[in-house]
Amino acid sequence: MESCFICGEEGILIEGRCRKCHIKEVFHFTIPGRIKVPYCKSCNSYYTNRWKILDDKLSFITEILEINISSNHEIVLVNDFIKKKKNTQVRVDFTEEGNIFKIKLGIRPFSDDPSFDMGAETEILLSGEQCQRCSRFYGGYYEAILQVRDEEKKIETDKATSIIDIIDDLSDRLISKDRMAFIARTEEKKEGIDIYMGSLSAARKIANELIKRFGGTIGESHKLMGLDRDSGKKIYRTTVTVRLKDLTQKYAYYRGHLYILDVAGDNFKLTSLEDDEILSIKGKEFEKEIKKETIRIIEKDLLEVVELIVTEVTPERYQMMKLSGDYEPFYIPREDVHLKNTLIAGDNVKGAIIDNRIIIIGHESIISNI
Numbered sequence: 001m002e003s004c005f006i007c008g009e010e011g012i013l014i015e016g017r018c019r020k021c022h023i024k025e026v027f028h029f030t031i032p033g034r035i036k037v038p039y040c041k042s043c044n045s046y047y048t049n050r051w052k053i054l055d056d057k058l059s060f061i062t063e064i065l066e067i068n069i070s071s072n073h074e075i076v077l078v079n080d081f082i083k084k085k086k087n088t089q090v091r092v093d094f095t096e097e098g099n100i101f102k103i104k105l106g107i108r109p110f111s112d113d114p115s116f117d118m119g120a121e122t123e124i125l126l127s128g129e130q131c132q133r134c135s136r137f138y139g140g141y142y143e144a145i146l147q148v149r150d151e152e153k154k155i156e157t158d159k160a161t162s163i164i165d166i167i168d169d170l171s172d173r174l175i176s177k178d179r180m181a182f183i184a185r186t187e188e189k190k191e192g193i194d195i196y197m198g199s200l201s202a203a204r205k206i207a208n209e210l211i212k213r214f215g216g217t218i219g220e221s222h223k224l225m226g227l228d229r230d231s232g233k234k235i236y237r238t239t240v241t242v243r244l245k246d247l248t249q250k251y252a253y254y255r256g257h258l259y260i261l262d263v264a265g266d267n268f269k270l271t272s273l274e275d276d277e278i279l280s281i282k283g284k285e286f287e288k289e290i291k292k293e294t295i296r297i298i299e300k301d302l303l304e305v306v307e308l309i310v311t312e313v314t315p316e317r318y319q320m321m322k323l324s325g326d327y328e329p330f331y332i333p334r335e336d337v338h339l340k341n342t343l344i345a346g347d348n349v350k351g352a353i354i355d356n357r358i359i360i361i362g363h364e365s366i367i368s369n370i
Helices: 019-026 057-068 132-138 157-175 200-214 283-291 364-369
Strands: 034-040 045-047 051-053 075-078 088-097 100-108 118-128 144-150 183-189 192-197 216-227 234-244 250-254 257-264 267-272 278-282 295-299 304-313 317-322 329-333 348-354 357-361
Touching: 034 057, 057 075, 057 088, 057 100, 057 118, 144 157, 144 200, 157 183, 157 192, 157 200, 157 257, 192 200, 200 216, 200 234, 250 267, 257 357, 267 283, 278 283, 283 295, 304 357, 329 357
Parallel strands: 034 118, 075 088, 144 234
Antiparallel strands: 034 045, 045 051, 088 100, 100 118, 144 192, 183 192, 216 234, 250 257, 250 295, 257 267, 267 278, 304 317, 304 348, 317 329, 348 357
16 A cells, blocks of 8 residues: 655545645635734724724624735635535534634635645634724814804704704715714804814715705815824814805795795705695705796795785685785685684685795794794
8 A cells, every 4th residue: 555755644645645634735725823813992993903892793794804814825715615605615504602702613625625624723812902982082083174054144953953963974975985974072052063073084075965955155274283193294274164155044835835945954854834745855856846937936125915804704715815015805716715713704814925825824933923
C-alpha cells in the first residue's frame, strides 16, 4: 500500500498525500479566537471602517466574520450547506452571552465532498466605547445653527410647533445617512426658532426642504471660532437662516369645498370650514393638484366673507339674506350646505364668496377670527 510522501501514513492518497496532509496543503483557513468590536451602547452602533447601527445581528456577525476570516479559498457564509455552490461554504451558528457572541463555524472546503468538513470557533466581543457622535451630542456640540424666521412678523405658536415637528422628522430621516444630523437643542425666540444642529450639511438640507414647503429665502453667515489643534485650520460655525414667506393662515378651495390649509409632516392637512372634516394629502400629490389647478390657495386677507341670516327653510332649500351691502336675498339648495347642525329661520351664519358662489361656513375659528 502506498504511503503519504509528507507524513508516511499509508492509505488512500490524493495526489500522493493522505487526506490530512492534502487538506493542509490545499486549504488554509484562520480566524482569531476573539474579535473585539468597538460598540457604543448609547446609540447601539459599532465600528469597522465607520460607525454603523447594529439593527440586524446576523448581518453584523456576517460582516465581522468576513473581515476577520483569512483563507486561500473564496469563502461564502451560509445558514446551511448548499450542494450546488462551488465556493467553500462556512455555516454560521451563534449564541449570545451578554455582550459576547459565541460563534461556531462549520466549514466545507469542497462543496462536492462533505468528508473534508471541519469546524472552528470564535467569539465577538462588543467592547464598550462612546462614538464620536454621542460624545459630541451629550457634550452639547453643534456645527451649525438653523434659524427659522417669518419674512414679515413673529411666527405664531401653533406654526412654530408645526415647523419644529417637521424639522424633527427631517432630522430623524437624515440620521440614517448622516449620524451627525442630530438636533443638539431648540430655542424658541421672539424673532423665530433657532435649531442647533450637529451637521452643517443636514442644516442646509432641512433649510431647502422648508423653502420647498413654505417658500422664502435662505442665507448663510460664518463666525470664526478658533483653530483646529491638529491641522491648524480655521474653525468656523455657520448660521443658516431661513426666511419663510408670510405664515399667516391660508385656505384651500378644493373640489367645490373650502378648507383651512396646514402642513403636517410630509402631508398637507385640509380641515373643512363647513363640517370640520379632515383630509390628508401627500406633498407630491398636493403639488400635482396645484399644477392641475384643482386646488387653489387663497390668502386669508383675500377670502371674502359675508354675514348672513336664514330667512326661510323648506325641505329643498334655504333662503338667506346678506346683512350688509345690498341686503340681497338668495337661495341655497340644502344639499349644498354641509354644516353639522341643521339651520332654522333666524340663524346667523357666515359665507365665503368664491367664484360668485357662497359657501356656508361652520368652522368656529374662522367665525371668531374674521
